[in-house]
Amino acid sequence: MPEGPEVKIKMNLLCAILKGTTLMNMDVCKESFHKKTHDFERLTKILPATVINSESKGKFGYITLDNGYSVGISFGMTGDILEEIPKPTDKRYKHLAVKFTYANYKSELKSIYYTSIRNFGHIWIYDTPELNIKLNTLGFCILNDNIYTKEEIVSRLRKRNNRSICECLMNQVLWAGIGNYIKSEILYTVKLNPISLVKDINDKQLYELYLAARDLAYRSYLDGGSGQYNSIFELNVYNKSICPRGFEVKRIKTPDKRTTHWVPEVQEC
Template identity: 25%
Template sequence: MPEGPEIWRTADVLTESLKNKPINDLFFAFDKLKEYESKLEGQKVNRVEARGKAILTYFESDTVMYSHNQLYGKWMISKNGEQPDTNRSLRVAIHNDEKSAYLYSASEIEILNRDKVNEHSYIQKLGPDVLHPKTTYEDILGQFQSDKFKNRKLTTLLLDQGFVSGIGNYLRSEIMFYAKVNPREKLREYSNQEKEALAEATIKLSERSYETGGVTNDEKIVNALKRENASYDDYRHFVYNRTDDRCHKCGTVIEEEKTGGRKIYYCPNCQLN
């Protein structure tokens, strides 16, 4: 499932393609949304933004389209109404004179009133969105310092969208590595300094992944590996999905463990010593 950086990049592409351009045709696959095809035709899209792993499309009226891709949903953009060549099931299509935006395979699509967005069952449960422009370092640090979460294991907590939204499996391992913390502990077992490091890593690596299109590794390491003709998979991450490879920082062999049915990756030397 795409994580926060990928969802925000999708929102950016949709904003660039749709913002301030009158809609000349609209398609909804679900019968419950059909009435909005005519209601929204002729309107402009004001903006598109991410909330956790959902996307909100704001029309110039008080109407907002909520969509969540789940595992298989995907937005695609084309020019002049040319529909992409795909076997996916079309759920939504938004057309203007320049671009067309197609949403495929998503199962959760709703139309909301703008003043009711924060009352949506998914959105109201979200923690601070790590990439939202209004989210601060203090917001993220406050989550790590909160008594509400102190008895939760960090590996589980980092995937909880009610803790910090936008974090997924690759960012989880990368954040714990960058903060140099033992991934096996509960939140209460980390020092204040470690919690500060975790908050910093959460923001820094999420922003880095957003800006680079998915790379979380340090720029100097990435550039050095590129000069050695390393593949994208070799230089993209510090530890995620690099079992039995060498740590970019110390040369120790990266290990993996399964927790909650999903793997975490870590460096025994950088994180356990």
């Protein structure tokens, strides 16, 4: 699943392609994806429009237009952006979900594509107040330029003292951008048992989790993202059999209802 670093990379690609161009239309290519598009009836009123920017907060991406509207994008488990339409023989072809048609600087019509293999993603049309409401529902962004203080991080987590740390890490209301691989990696880095409750973790460790998530997310982003084409980013435990310390990596179903990759010899506390 694309996490904060991967979504930022995808939205950077959209920015490089679309910024300053004119978005002409958005067409649903896959019948089963119609139910994952929201307020598309607005398109006839708001398009064409000039693309101002393409940004992300955590795992949520959005394209802003010059008329006060935005296109919100979630990538779900398998969402992606393709610069060119694949050949019909390419397995990605049948998963084309939405076609973005735009006019470039030469007024030439071009297209890019949003794909979704498992149809877990969504695309919304927002006006400015609606976009702000959406952004405000998301927690601290681990790729934000601002570093949050220990007090800010700890006070928010202490309100959920009796919850599993895995549930809290995966809660986008608390942290925007953490998914399964970042969760597993930072718990290993801070040497925390994945079945721990928040109340079992001291304030120093809670803040170390945030700093570890921020560090990991930036390194992943700069290296091209985890699991992306041409990526050089290396993980320690996620989808690994042996960790760098030489111990076997175990897998456990944690209260967030996801599989967490961990090393008991390292994460005893």
